[in-house]
Amino acid sequence: MSVTLNLDAAFAALADPTRRGILARLAKGEATVMELAKPFEMTQPAISQHLKLLEEAGLVARRVDGTKRPRRLAKVGIEAMDQWLAMLRKALENNYDRLDEILAGMEQPEIKRRR
């Protein structure tokens, strides 16, 4: 099964605590809608709606097992998201690394007095 990641949808999907909880549960192994509904005290249709958003975002995949449709984490989607975040994090780090250099070159009268 191929999974395409939709970043907008992925971040929107993660903004909801129930959906983060579903991902955390699926990180431990695949689960059916019924199994997922239990700990959240939600109806199966409500959980299905959350799963639909997670699937559209490319973060969750399903397989067919008789009449069951167990869900699991879509590794490709999760990894692509991690890479994206790592890139953003790098840009932020670049700024602060530059700031470190500027701070090192600034006059520090207070410290000089102490010396």
Next chain:
Amino acid sequence: MSKLTLKTEGDTHVVVTRRFAAPPEAVYRAHTDPKLIQKWLLGPEGWTMPVCINDARPGGKIRYEWTNGKGRGFHLTGEYIELEPYSRIVHVERMHLPDATPDNRVETRFDAEGTGTLMTMRMTLPDTETRAAMLATGMERGMEASYVRLEGMM
């Protein structure tokens, strides 16, 4: 080891922390002096900030314009709300891409820690959707970017 932490908090916040070797006064100055800001608040390699207006007083205007020197650019505008030298700054800002993004309220604290500074930047977005959009688009300058702790969750 990375000195930066980035995480979401509640439904509408993003919190960034970073430690610096310099005292709070110096870090505060680097965040409010236009000549210093222009040297570091740049994002990816190759980007510069030709316009940097930063009127660091309550109600004072902020305007940063970035360019990659190849015809791409964007800008940010904002206003200062509170300033407590050299420990705390509160301001609002929005990106223009070119449409203005919803206001981001940013509280930046500079706490002395040994001979250095712990900076804590707490962003408050109007709603969860805006925060999600901010995370997804990221913004070239990286400052707007944040980090959902996937590792911690899994």
